[in-house]
Amino acid sequence: MTKRKVGATRIPCGLAVAAVLGLGALAGIAHAAGPVTPELTPRLHELLQKEMQGISQAMEKILHGLVEGDHEAVAANAERIHASFILKQELTPEDKKDLQAAVPGELVRMDRAFHQKAKRLAHVAKEKKADLELYYFGRMVEDCQGCHGRFVGDRFPGFGEKRFEGDHDH
Numbered sequence: 379m380t381k382r383k384v385g386a387t388r389i390p391c392g393l394a395v396a397a398v399l400g401l402g403a404l405a406g407i408a409h410a411a412g413p414v415t416p417e418l419t420p421r422l423h424e425l426l427q428k429e430m431q432g433i434s435q436a437m438e439k440i441l442h443g444l445v446e447g448d449h450e451a452v453a454a455n456a457e458r459i460h461a462s463f464i465l466k467q468e469l470t471p472e473d474k475k476d477l478q479a480a481v482p483g484e485l486v487r488m489d490r491a492f493h494q495k496a497k498r499l500a501h502v503a504k505e506k507k508a509d510l511e512l513y514y515f516g517r518m519v520e521d522c523q524g525c526h527g528r529f530v531g532d533r534f535p536g537f538g539e540k541r542f543e544g545d546h547d548h
């Protein structure tokens with residue numbers, strides 16, 4: 379199966395960081411990779427946790443949908459992830475400034491790619507293509523691991539030094 383190229387021009391509408399990127403505010407800001415949580419304000423930390431918990435719940439529902447052939451459940455929950463949750467609405471201008479200071483561009487790019495896959499998953503689920511649903515679900519799980527391995531090592535130390543860069547061969 380070939381990997382489809384993720385459309386680069388769409389404005390992401392997911393994680394708070396993507397909302398910030400949508401404003402073009404993060405361009406050019408470079409940070410070293412490492413845990414981002416200590417850089418977050420308590421409020422952003424709480425919002426991000428809430429969003430991640432929402433994503434986790436949606437992923438569980440997608441898994442059920444996949445194994446039960448329930449394409450509608452897969453599509454609906456993938457759309458929930460793509461249009462992601464609360465964060466965008468809850469961010470104040472102050473939060474956005476705080477995020478700019480805290481979050482590396484690489485994390486924003488990974489988040490955008492992740493949300494694009496959710497969109498593709500919703501699309502193939504609407505077409506009832508079970509094999510492609512499984513494919514995009516797997517790619518999304520890779521993104522969970524990739525971002526956590528790189529930026530959430532304090533909370534999820536199990537990934538060690540592994541970087542997940544283009545490491546999809548096995």
Ligand code: HEC
Pocket residue numbers: 414415418422423424426427428430431433434437485486488489490492518519521522523525526529530533
């Ligand atoms: C682009 C980066 C990124 C992606 C992709 C990502 N996460 Fe996260 N995740 C984070 C960050 C950052 C935190 C730490 C948030 C904090 O504690 O402030 C986190 C934390 C979490 C937590 C812990 C929340 C808590 O209550 O402390 C869960 C659960 C989680 N993620 C699930 C997922 C799942 C499931 C996926 C994939 C379907 C995923 N994440 C994809 C960045 C990401």
